[in-house]
Amino acid sequence: MKDTSASYLRPHPTPLPKGEGVRGSDRTIAYLLIAPTIAVLLALTIYPLIYSIKVSFQSNSGTATLQNFTRLFTDQFFLSALSHTFVYAAIALTVEFQLGLVLALLLDSRIRARNVWRTLLLVPIMLPPVVVGVVWRLMLNSNFGAVNGTLKSFGVTTDGLTWTASPKLAMASVIIADVWQWTPFMFLILLAGLQAIPREPYEAALTDGSSAWQTFRHVTLPLLKPAILIALLLRTMDLLRVFDHIFILTEGGPGLATETLGLYIYRTAFRFSNFGYAAAMSFVLLLITNIISAGYIRLLQTRET
Amino acid sequence: MYPPNMKSIRFVFALISVIGLAVSGCQRSGTQDTRTLTLAINSGVEGDALKQAAKDYEQQTGIHINIAEFPYTNLFEKELIDLNARTGAYDLIMLDDPWFPKFTSLNVLTDLTPLLQKRGKSGPDDDFVATSLALGREPYQTGALYALPYVGNSQLFFYRKDLFQKHNLKEPATWDEVLTAAKTISENETSGAPGGGKVYGYVMRAAQGNAAVADFMPIFWAFGGEMFDASGQPTVNTAEGIAALKLMIELGKYAPPGYASFNADEVGAHLLQGTAAMSINWPAWISSFSDPSKSKVMGKMEFGQLPAAKNPGRAEIGNWLIAIPRDAKNIEAAVDFLLWATNREQMKLSAQRGNPPTRKSLFTDPELVAKFPSYPAQLRSLESSRPRPRTPLWNEIENAFGIYLSKANSGELTAEDAMNQANAEIKRIIDRSK
Numbered sequence: 001m002k003d004t005s006a007s008y009l010r011p012h013p014t015p016l017p018k019g020e021g022v023r024g025s026d027r028t029i030a031y032l033l034i035a036p037t038i039a040v041l042l043a044l045t046i047y048p049l050i051y052s053i054k055v056s057f058q059s060n061s062g063t064a065t066l067q068n069f070t071r072l073f074t075d076q077f078f079l080s081a082l083s084h085t086f087v088y089a090a091i092a093l094t095v096e097f098q099l100g101l102v103l104a105l106l107l108d109s110r111i112r113a114r115n116v117w118r119t120l121l122l123v124p125i126m127l128p129p130v131v132v133g134v135v136w137r138l139m140l141n142s143n144f145g146a147v148n149g150t151l152k153s154f155g156v157t158t159d160g161l162t163w164t165a166s167p168k169l170a171m172a173s174v175i176i177a178d179v180w181q182w183t184p185f186m187f188l189i190l191l192a193g194l195q196a197i198p199r200e201p202y203e204a205a206l207t208d209g210s211s212a213w214q215t216f217r218h219v220t221l222p223l224l225k226p227a228i229l230i231a232l233l234l235r236t237m238d239l240l241r242v243f244d245h246i247f248i249l250t251e252g253g254p255g256l257a258t259e260t261l262g263l264y265i266y267r268t269a270f271r272f273s274n275f276g277y278a279a280a281m282s283f284v285l286l287l288i289t290n291i292i293s294a295g296y297i298r299l300l301q302t303r304e305t
Numbered sequence: 306m307y308p309p310n311m312k313s314i315r316f317v318f319a320l321i322s323v324i325g326l327a328v329s330g331c332q333r334s335g336t337q338d339t340r341t342l343t344l345a346i347n348s349g350v351e352g353d354a355l356k357q358a359a360k361d362y363e364q365q366t367g368i369h370i371n372i373a374e375f376p377y378t379n380l381f382e383k384e385l386i387d388l389n390a391r392t393g394a395y396d397l398i399m400l401d402d403p404w405f406p407k408f409t410s411l412n413v414l415t416d417l418t419p420l421l422q423k424r425g426k427s428g429p430d431d432d433f434v435a436t437s438l439a440l441g442r443e444p445y446q447t448g449a450l451y452a453l454p455y456v457g458n459s460q461l462f463f464y465r466k467d468l469f470q471k472h473n474l475k476e477p478a479t480w481d482e483v484l485t486a487a488k489t490i491s492e493n494e495t496s497g498a499p500g501g502g503k504v505y506g507y508v509m510r511a512a513q514g515n516a517a518v519a520d521f522m523p524i525f526w527a528f529g530g531e532m533f534d535a536s537g538q539p540t541v542n543t544a545e546g547i548a549a550l551k552l553m554i555e556l557g558k559y560a561p562p563g564y565a566s567f568n569a570d571e572v573g574a575h576l577l578q579g580t581a582a583m584s585i586n587w588p589a590w591i592s593s594f595s596d597p598s599k600s601k602v603m604g605k606m607e608f609g610q611l612p613a614a615k616n617p618g619r620a621e622i623g624n625w626l627i628a629i630p631r632d633a634k635n636i637e638a639a640v641d642f643l644l645w646a647t648n649r650e651q652m653k654l655s656a657q658r659g660n661p662p663t664r665k666s667l668f669t670d671p672e673l674v675a676k677f678p679s680y681p682a683q684l685r686s687l688e689s690s691r692p693r694p695r696t697p698l699w700n701e702i703e704n705a706f707g708i709y710l711s712k713a714n715s716g717e718l719t720a721e722d723a724m725n726q727a728n729a730e731i732k733r734i735i736d737r738s739k
Contacts, residue, residue, distance in 0.1 A: 060738070071737075076730075077705075077708075141563075141571075142561075142562050142563040143561055143562070143563070143575075143580070144574075159562070160562075162562045162563035162565075162566070163563070164563070164566045165562070165563030165564065165565045165566030165567070165715065166563070166715065167712070167715050167716070167717045170566075250566060251512065251513065251514060252513065253512055253513040253514075253565075253566055253708075253711050254511075254512070254513065254565045254566050254711045254712065254714070254715040254717070255513060255708050255709070255711045255712035255715060255717050255718075256513075256708055256712075257715075257717075267704060270378075270381075270382040271378075271381075271382075271700045271701070271704065272698075272700055272701040272704070273385055273389075273407075274701075
């Protein structure tokens with residue numbers, strides 16, 4: 001018997017005449033369906049983007065100028081905000097990744113009540129960053145805060161521990177709050193990655209007599225790479241544009257100790273109403289974020305080879 | 306891929322433009338009704354009295370009042386953007402007085418004098434406190450009138466009279482006496498707080514920005530400092546300015562640790578808990594000290610005048626003004642409301658609800674003084690108060706100045722370095738705007 005039942009699987013012998021595969025009315029519906037998205041995208045993304053490019057090349061009085069970009073190189077407040085942003089992002093990312101990985105490995109193994117732990121760990125992500133800021137601001141208060149109170153009850157002297165008020169500890173304070181809130185996010189993605197790894201490579205490694213460390217280093221880590229890169233990519237983008245909880249915790253202070261680019265851009269635009277300079281700084285931030293993201297994506301794409 | 310058909314592309318564009326029209330149509334279809342007013346109000350104690358007055362007005366006149374309430378920082382952004390874009394969204398706006406020069410420099414407010422004349426008044430009556438009324442004129446004190454003062458705040462010097470009596474200290478009249486008293490109290494009251502803890506001699510807001518600057522200006526002025534010379538060049542790093550900052554840092558030694566990040570909340574908490582003995586503060590806090598649910602120092606706090614040094618002590622004024630945007634949809638009705646809300650009778654009602662007035666006759670009104678015993682002190686402070694330097698660049702200058710004050714208080718910079726760097730930064734801000 002001839003195999004006629006599977007003929008639909010074969011490609012069409014000749015290309016379809018125009019308009020036959022999807023009928024005209026279907027195509028109209030398709031455009032109709034994406035039209036609202038396109039309209040919203042144009043109105044909310046493309047137009048403001050073009051507008052902000054325009055204002056970044058304008059002085060406050062509206063004349064064309066490059067001054068907003070040349071000022072970047074001499075503005076001490078900008079340069080210190082830029083370096084604070086990098087310090088903040090680098091430290092928070094490293095700590096969050098390491099803690100997230102440890103937690104994911106722990107909760108991927110068979111420990112008791114692991115579903116309870118998993119749920120509890122997700123609580124911080126669900127809180128608005130402003131709430132996290134306020135909570136940490138109270139906890140880190142040097143006089144009646146929970147952190148110093150706890151340390152005192154263990155006999156630690158807390159005299160110099162003024163946290164958000166100390167030029168040395170303020171950066172650590174805002175990083176602690178970020179780590180507390182966003183480590184679970186790292187953990188979540190890494191745990192999902194771990195659970196997607198098939199059992200077979202582990203069985204093979206066991207048969208070959210590899211140690212736990214060797215298994216982790218040569219089986220888990222390479223197979224987890226895509227999840228790691230995605231987690232790092234998302235967190236890096238978020239960390240570079242951090243604003244909310246620093247604004248609540250220290251407002252960038254004391255002095256300029258925790259002023260990041262996000263805060264300085266906000267101040268420049270909405271307090272000093274210098275939209276041109278704020279737009280110019282935003283483009284620098286966008287450029288940096290894009291370069292770093294492109295690096296991650298390239299690493300992701302090379303995973304097959 | 307199928308080549309897109311021209312008809313559908315045209316359709317998509319038609320659809321987008323229809324949506325666009327619908328969106329812009331919504332914006333324009335707002336009621337032009339002369340029986341409606343929209344007010345932009347600060348959400349917080351300073352806005353509460355006006356909000357209640359608006360409700361009364363609605364009941365009395367049937368004019369519908371929409372209230373747009375925003376937190377302090379958002380209010381400024383919101384008003385600036387709306388007025389600058391000439392949307393006419395608001396008929397009346399509440400302004401913190403340091404914002405006023407920015408708005409007049411953009412020419413977005415309505416000149417009130419012709420509107421008052423139309424109603425048979427040559428200008429605002431002379432019951433308004435002169436220093437408050439002067440804020441709503443541009444140039445300051447002498448120019449055209451663009452706003453009327455509504456919330457009559459100015460700083461007071463808060464101190465614990467019980468501790469002063471206990472240690473034989475007299476009411477602090479100079480900053481040197483404040484320093485001595487701070488030292489005495491800090492050293493002797495190591496377990497004198499209501500919970501058994503230490504009482505710090507002094508507490509202040511030294512978080513960068515508005516906080517540090519507001520708590521520094523009265524010291525700076527008393528020491529003879531001036532932010533600008535006659536030609537508008539910054540002069541914060543003079544010997545007087547540096548000496549004033551040194552005193553602030555010296556006082557910081559008797560302040561609770563971490564004061565370099567304190568804002569109003571922390572300062573208020575320390576005073577109410579009885580863990581700090583002196584502070585520059587605002588009248589809005591006074592009522593909390595006689596509220597048993599908040600205060601552990603009932604009846605022990607005194608509200609006096611700002612201490613002197615080389616110059617007499619002068620408080621920083623912090624009034625809220627009400628203005629009418631130039632593009633308001635309903636200017637005539639807005640003027641009627643403004644005059645109603647600022648008349649003596651209505652302001653007395655607001656004062657009873659807790660709003661510090663801007664009329665002399667109310668500060669001396671026996672009924673009100675019985676209810677608010679600190680009114681005479683408030684009037685003295687208000688009448689001798691000074692505004693922050695009047696410049697449209699104030700937000701940016703205050704930010705820069707505050708950063709260096711905060712750095713000096715947290716020990717990152719010496720007083721000299723902080724003032725020199727602040728001066729250079731303020732000069733850059735001014736030069737850039739030219």
